[in-house]
Amino acid sequence: MPAESADNSSIPATKKVLIVGNGGREHALAWKLAQSPQVAQVFVAPGNAGTAIDATNVSIEASDKPGIIKFAIENEIAFVVVGPEAPLVDGLVDDLQAAGIRAFGPSAAAAELEGSKVFCKNLLRASNIPTAEYQTFRTASDASRFIKDRYPDSEQDVPVVVKADGLAAGKGVIVCSTRSQALDAINRIAGVREFGEAGDVLIIEERLMGQEASVLAITDGSTIITLPAAQDHKPAYDGDLGPNTGGMGAFCPTPLIDAEMMARIERDILVPVVHAMKRSRRPFRGILYAGLMLTAAGPKVLEFNVRFGDPECQPLLMRMKGDLCEIIEAVIDGRLADVDPPEWDERPSICVVMASEGYPSAYEKGRVIKGLDKAAEMSDVKVFHAGTQNIGTTVINNGGRVLGVTAIGNSISDAKLKAYKAVKEIRWPGAWCRKDISDKAL
CATH class of the missing domain: 3.40.50.20 (Rossmann fold)
Structure with missing residues (x-):
């Protein structure tokens, strides 16, 4: 450990x-x-x-x-x-x-940075922070008309992302490639209201090309401590296929972001956002999570979250040395400048999410989970629970994402091997996971 x-x-x-x-x-x-x-x-x-x-x-x-x-x-x-x-x-x-x-x-007020994608996009635009071009709509008909007018040929490529404005447990973002996909996404969000009130307003934005990365920072509104960059795996299935989920795994650090790129992200994205929030009289204290697309034109913001990512938090904290309590209290008290940044284990770590059958759609609960003790005995492995519950001495699945099997190793491939060895020890009816977590780094 x-x-x-x-x-x-x-x-x-x-x-x-x-x-x-x-x-x-x-x-x-x-x-x-x-x-x-x-x-x-x-x-x-x-x-x-x-x-x-x-x-x-x-x-x-x-x-x-x-x-x-x-x-x-x-x-x-x-x-x-x-x-x-x-x-x-x-x-x-x-x-x-x-x-x-x-x-x-x-x-x-500060959490609206995640609570409303429209608020976030407007703040980014006003502050000249790089992000995708976008339009906002209040009705499905207006959004559909925009797509049909802009893409009159039903056969042409339609590289857009359709997003619900509000919170949707990481699922209110639909990546589209065709006009029919875009119109279907609009209907799901603003027509049949699949995500409820989160779809009161929707965003259609250009689809950025590149690789995604997550950069988290701790801030008290004045001082920023940037944490090592991670990569999340949002799509459900191997090869980044299937519907978006809350996250099927993550690894840290990602080789995509070197010291020069991190300095650029801090200068062009993180610092300007903290200043913009202060100017908006919404001073930000806590965890600032930037979901980024590393495009040919440089890093651009996909979204901001206002808390530790799940599952990015798990591999991050596996690597963190020092006293997290000290850092948290320094943020609360507005004295983060007085605290040394945390040191990090040089070894990389990965987290593999084990999910219930059917997730991210409907799934059954109450299935008995076996093998947790064997996984817990493995060196450099920690099984973080998510959708679990104790019934007496028995552990059952009680959610879609059930476990985050996390390992640290001498290399990404070593950490992956340890994590998936632990995954093999754990079982319940319908359990599944992606098999390619961290392969992007290899």
């Missing part, structure tokens, strides 16, 4: 921390924060079968603001880490701070 923490042995382990969420990201955060010499106990609300091993689960849903606030006050929680995007967009950090509770994550 990577080095667990810096030497803060002089600081007593007295702090109690609450993490909000129940995914693989939250399990990774709980696992990492539990290693801090300052942290005495980690709670996760509501958590999953994995967080029950590395922390203490609390039966409070992420959407239950009064319950979270009450628990934090009664248990003298030092700070709350809000994992998922929905409670951030819903203003959980604002409500926690109003109750006198320290919280890590952006305000509701």
Whole structure:
């Protein structure tokens, strides 16, 4: 395993921390924060079968603001880490701070950077930050008319991406190549409302060509610490085929982004966004996640998220050395400039997501998962739970993305070998995964 923490042995382990969420990201955060010499106990609300091993689960849903606030006050929680995007967009950090509770994550106003793709695109355009050209529409008929007028020949290529404006669990983005695909995507989002209120407004933007990468940064609104770049695998199937998902795996670092490219991303994208948010009176504190397309003209923004990516968080934290608690508290207190950036294990890591049969569409829950103990015994491997639940001593699948099998190795291929060896130990009826996670790096 990577080095667990810096030497803060002089600081007593007295702090109690609450993490909000129940995914693989939250399990990774709980696992990492539990290693801090300052942290005495980690709670996760509501958590999953994995967080029950590395922390203490609390039966409070992420959407239950009064319950979270009450628990934090009664248990003298030092700070709350809000994992998922929905409670951030819903203003959980604002409500926690109003109750006198320290919280890590952006305000509701700042979280609109992810909560509304239209807000994000307009901010990027106004700040001259490179991104795809786009148009916004409020009705399916207007959007369909735009496609038919711009592409009158039904046989011609239509390289566009159709996006729901609001949150859609990573699935409201439809990549199109033909006119019929674009019209179908418009109907799904704004016609039959497949993604609900997220489709009240939709975006049609040019389809950028290149390779995707994810660059995450920690910021207190003034100082930025950029984390090693990762690559996510959004499409469901091998070869980047099939529908978009919340992410089927990730690896870190990606060879696509060297020091020169990272400096360019910081200069042209990350710093300008933080400044733009400050000018908009929406100062950003927390995790700023840039989803990028590395085009022939340079890096361009596909999207911004306002929290750790899932599954990017898992391989990132496998490599992080030092005390995550120290960094989080520095962000909360607005003193990130006083903290040294974290060191990183030189070895790369990869995360392979094991999913339920049918995901990202309908899937069955309640299937017994076997082999977790064998996988846990493997060297340099950590199985982060996402859609799991304990029923007595049995672990069952309780979601679409079920496990994030994460490994660190001397090379990408070594990490991949270890991860997939662990995957082979784990089974339940209908379990599946992509077989090509990290192959882009090879």
